[in-house]
Amino acid sequence: MRALVQRVARASVRVDGETVGEIGAGLLVLLGVTHGDGEREALRLAEKVRALRVFPDADGRMNEPLGPRREVLCISQFTLYGDARKGTRPSYVAAAPPDVAAPLYERVCELLDARRGVFGAHMEVELVNDGPVTLLVEVAPQ
Template sequence: MRALVQRVRRASVTVDGETISAIGPGLLVLLGITHDDDAAGADRLAGKVRALRIFEDAEGKMNESLGDGREVLVVSQFTLYGDTRKGNRPSFIGAARPEVAEPLYERFRTRLGAQGGRFGAHMEVELVNDGPVTLLVELP
């Protein structure tokens, strides 16, 4: 499981011209799920994302975690497992099939108390990055 975590001033997801989720200051998480992922991994990764100290404290140092005053938006992103080592067209065989990925995506999102995109839909994701601060988070 991989999470591309972006600290944002705001972010939203639109499907078919309708905004289905929008947040203010917090995190936009693009979540990729592979074949070997499971519920325990989703829980651990959600805990890791919640605990990341990537927000400034009173002294301007990245020392604060998500806390209660910030929001999270999670978007399923199978393309995080796109493999371009051979040729120019990405292969997505590393991404989990929808019947495996969707329940894990929902579990991860629920553990964070996050809003979400629409699994499997063509989504327009808008964000105003804060910093910019963007991290790739994976568990061993």
């Protein structure tokens, strides 16, 4: 399971012109699921994201985790498992099929108490990256 995590001042997601999720200061999580991922990986990834110390402390250093004052917006993103090492057309064979990925995406959203996009939909994601701070967080299937 992979997550591209961005610290944001605000973020929103629209489907068919309608806003389906939005947050103020917090984290935007783009989530990809691969073959072999399950409940264990969802738990580990959510714990890692919640514990990331990417917010400023009293001294201005990135030393604080998400905490209760900040929000999460989570977007399904199978393209995080795209492989473009050969040629210019990425292969997505490493991405889990929708029947596997959808429930795990929903589970991570639940664990993060996240607002969310619509799994499988064409979405417009808008964000103001704060910092900018962007991290790739990955947990391997076990």
